[in-house]
Amino acid sequence: MKTEQILNAAAELFSRKGYHNTKMKDIADMAEVGKGTLYEYYRSKDELFKELVKVGARRYQQLTEQQLNKEGITLWDKLQAILEHQVDYVWDNKSFAFLLLGRESYIITESELYQFLYQTGEEIFKAMETVFQEAVDSRKIAPGNATVYAKIFYGIATEVVSSMVLWGNNKPSREEIKEIIYTLRFGLERKEL
Amino acid sequence: MKTEQILNAAAELFSRKGYHNTKMKDIADMAEVGKGTLYEYYRSKDELFKELVKVGARRYQQLTEQQLNKEGITLWDKLQAILEHQVDYVWDNKSFAFLLLGRESYIITESELYQFLYQTGEEIFKAMETVFQEAVDSRKIAPGNATVYAKIFYGIATEVVSSMVLWGNNKPSREEIKEIIYTLRFGLERKEL
Amino acid sequence: MKTEQILNAAAELFSRKGYHNTKMKDIADMAEVGKGTLYEYYRSKDELFKELVKVGARRYQQLTEQQLNKEGITLWDKLQAILEHQVDYVWDNKSFAFLLLGRESYIITESELYQFLYQTGEEIFKAMETVFQEAVDSRKIAPGNATVYAKIFYGIATEVVSSMVLWGNNKPSREEIKEIIYTLRFGLERKEL
Amino acid sequence: MKTEQILNAAAELFSRKGYHNTKMKDIADMAEVGKGTLYEYYRSKDELFKELVKVGARRYQQLTEQQLNKEGITLWDKLQAILEHQVDYVWDNKSFAFLLLGRESYIITESELYQFLYQTGEEIFKAMETVFQEAVDSRKIAPGNATVYAKIFYGIATEVVSSMVLWGNNKPSREEIKEIIYTLRFGLERKEL
DNA sequence: GATGAATGAGAATTCATTCAT
DNA sequence: GATGAATGAATTCTCATTCAT
Structure with a gap:
């Protein structure tokens, strides 16, 4: 559920603005979760990105x-x-x-x-x-x-x-x-x- | 002359490591000029990058x-x-x-x-x-x-x-x-x- | 009972790793209670620490x-x-x-x-x-x-x-x-x- | 010169408030330098602290x-x-x-x-x-x-x-x-x- | 009472840019 | 013109605390 929201938001933002121009805060906002929540599911920005690419x-x-x-x-x-x-x-x-x-x-x-x-x-x-x-x-x-x-x-x-x-x-x-x-x-x- | 060195170094680094992973310091070092010198020729990192892409x-x-x-x-x-x-x-x-x-x-x-x-x-x-x-x-x-x-x-x-x-x-x-x-x-x- | 477990775990960890390097999660884990439970007994990390020092x-x-x-x-x-x-x-x-x-x-x-x-x-x-x-x-x-x-x-x-x-x-x-x-x-x- | 100011400020603050309660911003302010300047001289907060202890x-x-x-x-x-x-x-x-x-x-x-x-x-x-x-x-x-x-x-x-x-x-x-x-x-x- | 998922304030660190020499 | 020491805005990540279950 939360994972879904996060991955979708992340995919959307990373692809639109690139890795470095996408801020964790942006992802959290778009996924409608707190910044800290991202880190409950993914150890780091890197890990989140990698996960995304691999799944895709x-x-x-x-x-x-x-x-x-x-x-x-x-x-x-x-x-x-x-x-x-x-x-x-x-x-x-x-x-x-x-x-x-x-x-x-x-x-x-x-x-x-x-x-x-x-x-x-x-x-x-x-x-x-x-x-x-x-x-x-x-x-x-x-x-x-x-x-x-x-x-x-x-x-x-x-x-x-x-x-x-x-x-x-x-x-x-x-x-x-x-x-x-x-x-x-x-x-x-x-x-x- | 200096412009040449700078553009070459920048092209090399930007293409190898991407925009955000290339630091102005790196470019200055590879071009063998001071960090400040870059700003004599290009108003900003952005401008340098754009110049590069356009010329190419x-x-x-x-x-x-x-x-x-x-x-x-x-x-x-x-x-x-x-x-x-x-x-x-x-x-x-x-x-x-x-x-x-x-x-x-x-x-x-x-x-x-x-x-x-x-x-x-x-x-x-x-x-x-x-x-x-x-x-x-x-x-x-x-x-x-x-x-x-x-x-x-x-x-x-x-x-x-x-x-x-x-x-x-x-x-x-x-x-x-x-x-x-x-x-x-x-x-x-x-x-x- | 629970208080005992918590105080012992806290003492052990605080003394081994210091105040700031001891996380509430660590204490909860070692005391084998939920993180929220700590807050049933002590208003905050500060209070827990103070209690400990005073008792000792x-x-x-x-x-x-x-x-x-x-x-x-x-x-x-x-x-x-x-x-x-x-x-x-x-x-x-x-x-x-x-x-x-x-x-x-x-x-x-x-x-x-x-x-x-x-x-x-x-x-x-x-x-x-x-x-x-x-x-x-x-x-x-x-x-x-x-x-x-x-x-x-x-x-x-x-x-x-x-x-x-x-x-x-x-x-x-x-x-x-x-x-x-x-x-x-x-x-x-x-x-x- | 700058090193002197930084080390003195750091020693003062670390000893008065401990490692974790001393913020890099505090040190910079007391040393009257920018936050970034600290990192010109010491790779990290850790290194600054260690240096201090060792010298002393x-x-x-x-x-x-x-x-x-x-x-x-x-x-x-x-x-x-x-x-x-x-x-x-x-x-x-x-x-x-x-x-x-x-x-x-x-x-x-x-x-x-x-x-x-x-x-x-x-x-x-x-x-x-x-x-x-x-x-x-x-x-x-x-x-x-x-x-x-x-x-x-x-x-x-x-x-x-x-x-x-x-x-x-x-x-x-x-x-x-x-x-x-x-x-x-x-x-x-x-x-x- | 007990729990732990969710949160966001707060800290360390990076790096483009400035400017005195 | 050339330089690089100094700067602070901006960003990632941590963790005490809350609260719905």
């Missing part, structure tokens, strides 16, 4: 891997689903998501967090790579470097959510996502639409 | 638009050139680049900077959009939404440089970039290599 | 004056008895004793306590002075300043117990105490042993 | 051992000189002296300081013991336990200075000190004055 990262990762592991659906539907779910998740958890996109320099300094986020990103990337590798191996897509394919897709996915979170862009429509996948599938120089 | 953003923008405006070269060579130049620029100016990728939450808070970076990004994006629109209009590439095309390319470009700066990835080889463009051109489902 | 000081004073008022025993046996009893008392009540030796700076600040301990000490001292004065008057010991005699004895007595409490020295043996009295009686330059 | 203890020890090592002077003059010098030193440095008498519970908690003061006391005690042992060996005083003799003298010396510092007693006169030594020399039961 884990959820995000689960979500993505869930989509990647779906069986019996074409690669294109899978990619479509990943983008859609990421967009939905990020849209609904803007403040959490912000923390995960590495926009907070505090993360860089705290090697524990840095490692954590690095690994999370790496794992997601590896999972994507595997999917592409399998598609190459089973000749579902053109032969080529699965890592490059993964990097392209990862880049697009990141850009799509970043632009929402960072620059306040609109949530891309299902249609738009479909176009992205379509383009990725047949290339810019495709002849037929 | 302007250079980056120029570089990109230069590539986009080149005449008499195919779209593919143009895109290839953009990626290559961005990679080179970022590689050589890691510390500046970092500041531009919006990894510093301080930027979010300072609406002047936020506006500035938003517009810079927007301008680059618009320029790209125009290029793609022209290519669509002149039937050099498949008909479709030029905005989507631009977003894809922008996402890939950002990811490529981000991963270098943020996660310390290697500089992608010319070969790798070629592959990216190639994939983008013919799509993942292309039949012939 | 009164006991100590009683003990000493009892010995001083014993009739029909030689001065030397009386002094011997005082030292022995003080040593025993302090040994058995190390934590209480500590508080009485004025080792806690909090006492200095709280003028009520300061006054109290000052008076207690003064009373003990006066009682000793009287004993020595009577001994001088009745020519049992050499003529001289009874105040000086009292100060010497008081100093020795204090040092003996302080060293136990403060520096963890061993409890001095009955033999050792006898030697002290003996030396005080015949002086360092005595001829015969 | 070293001075006190030197003074005492100087007296103990004087050659060509009778034992009695030596003891007289020790007491006189201690009284003078403490009178002139009441605030420093207070810290050394172990009246501050903070010291107990900080094992580094505790060790330090314990050793300083021990060294002084050992030096006294040696003096008495030599006097016994050379038959200048009665055969007996030099440790007991030292303990008696140490106790008296401590009491004399403690009473000045702790209870605000007057500075004992030269005459009074002489009486103390005299009593110690010939004992309470001496026949001739």
Whole structure:
């Protein structure tokens, strides 16, 4: 209950103003608890922040891997689903998501967090790579470097959510996502639409 | 001279440790000037930081638009050139680049900077959009939404440089970039290599 | 019952860690009661501490004056008895004793306590002075300043117990105490042993 | 200069109000410097306090051992000189002296300081013991336990200075000190004055 | 009566900025 | 111009005390 209020307030403020510009007093006020109460639940500002990032990262990762592991659906539907779910998740958890996109320099300094986020990103990337590798191996897509394919897709996915979170862009429509996948599938120089 | 030393030290430190973890004393020490001297050249820490970001953003923008405006070269060579130049620029100016990728939450808070970076990004994006629109209009590439095309390319470009700066990835080889463009051109489902 | 537990825990902790380093939570934990319960019995941390010191000081004073008022025993046996009893008392009540030796700076600040301990000490001292004065008057010991005699004895007595409490020295043996009295009686330059 | 002001203010306040009741703001105000200035000279409140105690203890020890090592002077003059010098030193440095008498519970908690003061006391005690042992060996005083003799003298010396510092007693006169030594020399039961 | 979750006043410490030299 | 000692506003965190259960 109280934990919930605190985490939500903290996520909101940290993502909007960054680690150093968010004061414990602000969090307490927004969570409608006393300053001291924060320390009943989290040993320090650091710990609160780390908790937040870790919880968020884990959820995000689960979500993505869930989509990647779906069986019996074409690669294109899978990619479509990943983008859609990421967009939905990020849209609904803007403040959490912000923390995960590495926009907070505090993360860089705290090697524990840095490692954590690095690994999370790496794992997601590896999972994507595997999917592409399998598609190459089973000749579902053109032969080529699965890592490059993964990097392209990862880049697009990141850009799509970043632009929402960072620059306040609109949530891309299902249609738009479909176009992205379509383009990725047949290339810019495709002849037929 | 002094300005040079100060800006370089500041860029290095801000990008490595973030705005709030970089102390004026640190900058003075690394620039090998007195703490007071910083204030001879910049009214405040804020101003120094802003200066840095603006200088960097302007250079980056120029570089990109230069590539986009080149005449008499195919779209593919143009895109290839953009990626290559961005990679080179970022590689050589890691510390500046970092500041531009919006990894510093301080930027979010300072609406002047936020506006500035938003517009810079927007301008680059618009320029790209125009290029793609022209290519669509002149039937050099498949008909479709030029905005989507631009977003894809922008996402890939950002990811490529981000991963270098943020996660310390290697500089992608010319070969790798070629592959990216190639994939983008013919799509993942292309039949012939 | 509860009062007992609380006072014992408090004495133990205050004497070991001092007023400010002892937290109400610590006392509650050691006394195996809830934090709120402390406030059922004592209005505040201050009051608890004062109570403790007062109880201890009164006991100590009683003990000493009892010995001083014993009739029909030689001065030397009386002094011997005082030292022995003080040593025993302090040994058995190390934590209480500590508080009485004025080792806690909090006492200095709280003028009520300061006054109290000052008076207690003064009373003990006066009682000793009287004993020595009577001994001088009745020519049992050499003529001289009874105040000086009292100060010497008081100093020795204090040092003996302080060293136990403060520096963890061993409890001095009955033999050792006898030697002290003996030396005080015949002086360092005595001829015969 | 500034260091001087700070140390004096700190000694005064720590000794009057104890470690925890002395606030850095108080010290800064009394020293007539800014709060931040304290931290230019001492890393923390702890360090400032420790510095103070160590400086004081070293001075006190030197003074005492100087007296103990004087050659060509009778034992009695030596003891007289020790007491006189201690009284003078403490009178002139009441605030420093207070810290050394172990009246501050903070010291107990900080094992580094505790060790330090314990050793300083021990060294002084050992030096006294040696003096008495030599006097016994050379038959200048009665055969007996030099440790007991030292303990008696140490106790008296401590009491004399403690009473000045702790209870605000007057500075004992030269005459009074002489009486103390005299009593110690010939004992309470001496026949001739 | 007993409890401990919640609270906020109060303290140590940091660091951008100033200004006398 | 250059410097760095001095400053105090601002921030994190602690813990005695309260009060609803």
